[in-house]
Amino acid sequence: MKFDSLHQLGLDDREISIYRALLRLGPASIRDVAAESGVNRGSTYETLKQLAGKGVVNYFPRGRRRVFQAEEPEQLLQLGERRQQALSQAMEQLRTEVIPELKQSRAEFSPGNVRFYEGDDGVELVLRDILDSTAADPERGYSVISTKTLREHLYRPFPNFTRQRESRGIRVRVIAVGEGGDEAEYAERKWLPASDTSDASYIAIYPPKVAMITLADKDYPVVVIIDSAAIASTQQILFDTLWGLL
Template identity: 60%
Template sequence: MNLDTLENLGLNQREISTYLALLKLGSASIRDIAAQTGINRGTTYETLKDLAGKGVVSYFPKGKRRIFSAEPPEKLLELAEEKRQSLEATIEEMKIRLIPQLNHLKPDFSAGNVRFYEGDSGIEFVLKDILNTVAQQKEREYSVFSSKLIRQHLYRPFPNYTQQRIRKNIKVRVIAIGEGGEDAELSERKWIDAKGRMDASYIAIYPPKVAMISLGSRNYPVAVVLDSPEIAAAQQIIFETLWSTL
């Protein structure tokens, strides 16, 4: 029997053991429950009080003693439903009030608005951040400057990135520096004919953020993410101006 689900209801292992013992015993005293679980009587009493507070155990007096009974297992389902409703209300409260209020406490710009990532795991995090951020916006679209040399390395840690983007119905416009680049659904591409030396670079504009990815020695990827509506807006103007001329 897999009882891990009960832990998600806020029951610890001692409470689960006590509840199961009561189910087997029916009605029982603290002494009998403690003997069944192997937990000392003082701890058993405190555990039973906690379970009673959660509504899954009840008791009645019998002389000078208390006799405890487990509520039917269906009570656990009711407890889960109560937690679900409470969590939904909490999420809604966070969306409407708490998160906006917390964001007002942040300075307009600080060192926390600039984040550095490196290696394949870091690049994967940035790529996922692009998708997650854009997916929450009304206009699901972002813009990219991408050079030829970085393309074979960019999606190495996230090979199904394009499929995920399409699944989320996110559109991308790319100004490609140098020839090549894949044709994909929900994607538009224009090219700049690069002559001479060309470095590996990738700039994604997904307001309020801008991500800049490049390659270090031995093709080691590094990234900087700026969380700044002003910088993102300026980069978007540059992109739109150049896009209209190509």
Template identity: 55%
Template sequence: MDLSALKQLGMDDREINLYLALFQLGPSSIRDIASHTGINRGTTYESLKQMAARGLISYAPKGKRRVFRAEDPDKLLLLAEEKKSALEGTIDSLKTNIIPGLHHLKPDFSAGNVRFYEGDDGIETVLKDILATVGQQTDKEYCVFSTKSIRHHLYRPFPNYTLQRIRRKIKVRVIAVGDGGEDAEYSERKWLKTDGPVDASYIAIYPPKVAMISMASENYPVATVLEAPEVARSQQVVFDALWGFL
């Protein structure tokens, strides 16, 4: 029987071991429990006290000693429901109070508004940020400038990115610099012709952020994410104007 889920209720491996022992032994003394589990008596006693305080076990005097017993296992479900209720309250507080309050404390601009990422893991982080940021907006759409030479590198660390975007019904408009690119659901694409090769680059405009991805070397991508509403809006104006001409 796998009892690892009990860790979600705050029980550690020792407490799970003691809890299981009480079901196997029935009402037992500390000495018997310690002997059965191989845990020293002092540690056993302290753990049992903590478990009793959470209502998982109880004890009763028997002569000069205490006898411990496990409570009905349905108590576990009650504890889980209490944790779930507390977590829902925490989530609500984060959404309505704490997170808006922390955002309010942030200066309009600081070094923290610019983030740098490197390698495949970094690019995956940026792509996930695009989905998370746009997914919270009413109009779930973002815009992209993308060159042909970066496309086969971009989704290497996150191959199901497009599938996740589609599942979230997030729209994207792409101005493709150079040939190539595939059509997909919830996407529009226009092409900007060039006379020669263009360095690998990808610019995503998803207000209040702009992400810029390029290649530091042939197989090593780097990214800069700027969180600045004014910059994002100006880039959006440029994108929309060019989109209208194409």
């Protein structure tokens, strides 16, 4: 029997072993549970208390001793539901209280605001970050400067990026350096002339972040993400100015 689902409920191997021993035994003393499970008596007692706290074991007095018994296995579903509810509440608290407060306490800029990635995994991370960040922004839009020499490599690790962007209603303005670039929904495009040998470069501005991608030897992607509202704002001003001139 696989116990991955029980582990997801927060039960460790010892708790699972003792719970199963109780199911086999029925109401039993600590000594009998320890013998059946192969766990020493002291650890058995502590584990039984933990299981009782989780609502999957109960106990009652029998003379001067305490006898334990396992709750019905269906009780595990209730344990899972309680855990799921607690996790949902924690996620909501993270989203509405904890993360905003932590962001306020963070230094305005530090070396940690600059992150480096390599390879197709790094490119995919940037593309997914763009989608997730802009989807949460009321403006739901971002800006891109992209050269022809990089475009053919950009969506290799994330071929359905454009489809996902369109399905989320995320707008993009693109200044394409060199010919090419497919038309797409929620996308505006303007062009700058360039030779076919221009350096490979992709710059995405999605405040408060700016992501830059280029190619090293043998078309190996190198990625930099700068998380800085000041830098993103300046880059946006430059982009908007150039956009207005084209």
